[in-house]
Amino acid sequence: MRAKLAAVIAGLGVVIVSAPVLAHHSFAVEYDPKKPVEGTGVISKVEWTNPHMRVYVDVTEPNGTVTTWNLELGAVNSVLRRGWKPADLKPGAKISFKGYGGRKILQRAAADALTLADGRSFTGASGAPDAPAK
Amino acid sequence: MKKLALISLAVIGFTLSLVAQEQERARNADERLPAKLTGEFTPTASEEIAKGPVPRMPDGKPDLHGPWVGGGSNSDIEMMGGLKAGELPLLPWAKKLRDSRREEDEPYLYCTPMGVPRVNPYPWNFIQSVTSKGPGTIYIVHENGDAGRIRHIYMDGRKHPDDLLPSWWGHSIGRWEKDTLVIDTVGYNDKFWMDSRGTPHTEQMHTIERWTRTTFGTMTNDFTLDDPGALSRPVQLKFSAKVMPPGSELMEFICTENNQYGVAADIPNIYRDKGFGLEVKPEELK
Numbered sequence: 001m002r003a004k005l006a007a008v009i010a011g012l013g014v015v016i017v018s019a020p021v022l023a024h025h026s027f028a029v030e031y032d033p034k035k036p037v038e039g040t041g042v043i044s045k046v047e048w049t050n051p052h053m054r055v056y057v058d059v060t061e062p063n064g065t066v067t068t069w070n071l072e073l074g075a076v077n078s079v080l081r082r083g084w085k086p087a088d089l090k091p092g093a094k095i096s097f098k099g100y101g102g103r104k105i106l107q108r109a110a111a112d113a114l115t116l117a118d119g120r121s122f123t124g125a126s127g128a129p130d131a132p133a134k
Numbered sequence: 135m136k137k138l139a140l141i142s143l144a145v146i147g148f149t150l151s152l153v154a155q156e157q158e159r160a161r162n163a164d165e166r167l168p169a170k171l172t173g174e175f176t177p178t179a180s181e182e183i184a185k186g187p188v189p190r191m192p193d194g195k196p197d198l199h200g201p202w203v204g205g206g207s208n209s210d211i212e213m214m215g216g217l218k219a220g221e222l223p224l225l226p227w228a229k230k231l232r233d234s235r236r237e238e239d240e241p242y243l244y245c246t247p248m249g250v251p252r253v254n255p256y257p258w259n260f261i262q263s264v265t266s267k268g269p270g271t272i273y274i275v276h277e278n279g280d281a282g283r284i285r286h287i288y289m290d291g292r293k294h295p296d297d298l299l300p301s302w303w304g305h306s307i308g309r310w311e312k313d314t315l316v317i318d319t320v321g322y323n324d325k326f327w328m329d330s331r332g333t334p335h336t337e338q339m340h341t342i343e344r345w346t347r348t349t350f351g352t353m354t355n356d357f358t359l360d361d362p363g364a365l366s367r368p369v370q371l372k373f374s375a376k377v378m379p380p381g382s383e384l385m386e387f388i389c390t391e392n393n394q395y396g397v398a399a400d401i402p403n404i405y406r407d408k409g410f411g412l413e414v415k416p417e418e419l420k
Contacts, residue, residue, distance in 0.1 A: 029238035030399040049392035051245065051278070072398070077256065077277065077385040078175040102398025109398070 027100075031072075031110040035101035044068060046089045048076050055111065057095055071097055071111035084122060093117065174255035176203045178376040184351020188313075191262060193269055196313050196347045198260035201277075201382050205258075205345075205355045205375030206251035211329040215357065215371030228334050228364040231413065235332025238401050241325060241410050245389035247283050247302040249326030250319060250341050251357050251371075254278065256387065257378055260315075260345075272308055272315070278387040287317050294320050300337045302326060317343040325410035334412060336363030351377040 041059035053073040058066050073079055089095075094117040102108040115121040178184075189197040207214050212222040224232065242248055256278040263270040274285040287308040294305050298321035305321040322339045342358040353375045360368035396403065 029236075029401065030396065047392055050387045051389045051391075051393055051395070054392070054394070070394075072394070074174050075256070075278070075387065077387055080385070081177060082175055104400040105398050108394075 027110060030102060031100045032103045033100055035103075035106065036098065037069075037101045037106065037109050038096070038098040039069060040094070040096040041069070043089060043091050043093050043095050045091060046086075048079075048086060050075050050077070052076075053079050055089060055095075055097075055114065057097060067107060069097070070108045071099060071114075072109070073111055082122070088116070088120070088122075089114075176255055176257050177379055177382070178203055179351045179379045181351075183380065184349060184377060186350035188347045188350060191269070192264075195262075195269070195310060196315075198262060198272075198315060198345065198347055198353070200353075200375070201257040201259045201378045201384055202353060202375040203255065203257050203378060204253060205353060205373045206253035206357075207329045207333075207371075207373070208252060208254050209330050211251075211331075211333050211371070214329070215369075215373060217369070217371065221369075222333070223366040223369060224333070225364055225366055227414075231334050232332045234413075235327070235334075237330050237332070238396075238399075239404055240327050240330050240332065241405065242327070242330075243395045244403060244405060245393055246410060247326060248276070249302055249322065249328075250304065251343065251355065251359075251373065252326065252328065253375075257382070257384055259384060275384060277384040278389065287315075294318075300324070304339075304341075311344075313346060315343075315345045317341075317345070319343075324412045334364055335361050336412070338363040353377075 039057065039059040041057040043055060044058045045054075045056040047054040047056075053076040055071045055073065057069045057071060059069060060066050096115040097109075097111050098113040099109040099111040113121060113123040189199075191197045212219065215222075242252075242254075248254065253276075256276070258274060258276040261273040261275060263273065269289060272287040272289055274287065276283050276285075283303065285303050285306060287306045289308050291309075292307060294307060298305050300321060300323035302323060302325065304319040306317050306319040308315060308317045310316070319341045320339075322335065322337060322341075324334070324336050324339075327333060328335060339359070339361040341360070344356040344358075345353055346356070347353045355373040355375065357371040357373060358368055359365065359371060395401070
């Protein structure tokens, strides 16, 4: 009796957890809202391309090794319509980023906020939710 | 035992109501979120501009020039078309197939065309051509359709050919009914999904779009969806498009340029070997 009831309640949990998936966009199939990432480094390459714009950032770890992050933004057309210009993102410039890591490859991340050395900040271009899912 | 059954029923009922609330909440949140938080971004005209009058062509017909955003399905054709959950009369095989499809496998993510009536957050436009003989073919151009795909709407009274090779956009003929542009399309292939849920269709699909610009900024699409292969009866859906701010233009969008979809999550391209199209023949799933 108690086991059966427990099974029913366990089923309840599964259903509730799976329900919001119906409303997710394709962001969630590639990137993990539960893996927020951030870093500061130097822009090594900018691809003003479709279907997604990409900014590559070299981050030097405390031990001296360099990790290249491949940050995905929205479509280049969306980014341009937000008012960004190629001059705003130059290779060699210092940049900080926040985003969500790839489900399999953390360093392939959806960028949700990019902040330049002069303080200008671009946010919300990745398709990421504005806060990690509960 | 009876007590257990009652408790189970109560728990199941409670669960279903929670699920319904969650879905409703998620849908509302989706609509409420500003564009900047849902990734892609296409601005639309202010309310002041949008409520202006419908512009007219020299021949008096409505000028359908946008560019437009929306006006079709994207995440869920049933919900976005104005139906309640479960109201789309899918045949059992089609429902089974939809429920088995995963969003991560939608063909559109591999740069294939969206098909009809699908649109996404990117803009599109009507181009009403004028020739030496007067109004000519009307074109629908999609910024990301894919890519920059053009639909031809023949307005010269021709019929659909009998021997159409199924295609992503089908064969479209149009006519004006007062101020409404009516587009009748057949000849679709079965390779695109009607939404990212995976709602399927067959090559028997027949669509009728009724586009009416109701103000400067709004255009409705009364959409008849008929597919004896996938639906038990024709169904009537309704979508609405919004105009972009004056001066907006479509931009170039070449999807295959740098599509790295799937790498970050190691999602396999299930179409590489078998190609696009229905995963099973409808009769096998009956």
